[in-house]
Amino acid sequence: MRCTVNGGRRSSADGRSRSSAAALARRSAAEARPAARGRAMGGAAMRRRPRRRRALVESFESEKKLQDDARAREEAQIRRAVELSLQAALATALRTERRRAQQELRRRAGDAGAGPSNAPPDGQ
Secondary structure (H helix, E strand, C coil): CCEEEECCEEEECCCCEHHHHHHHHHHHHHHHHHHHHHHHCCHHHHHHHHHHHHHHHHHHHHHHHHHHHHHHHHHHHHHHHHHHHHHHHHHHHHHHHHHHHHHHHHHHHHHCCCCCCCCCCCCC
């Protein structure tokens, strides 16, 4: 804008006073800014994207946590089932071993001439 001096009063080339021209420039720049921001950076949509992105990330993290929790529960169930199976196998093996040991003791006792505890005293 070119300024001319009219009787000591400065004005812009289009006849407006300098302050109103500056105000108009500021107003038009302010009005143009959201539109430019809207085109260049997304404007309000750009401000919403981080929220949307954050919501997506939180949703993903929540889904991942649910999957991790489900996997951990499943692994715990498998560990418990294996543990119970091993305990049952161990109990069976111990019973079998005890039975064999008792049979061996009975066999050895029979070799020594001692009969079962409920045998008649005369050996019949």
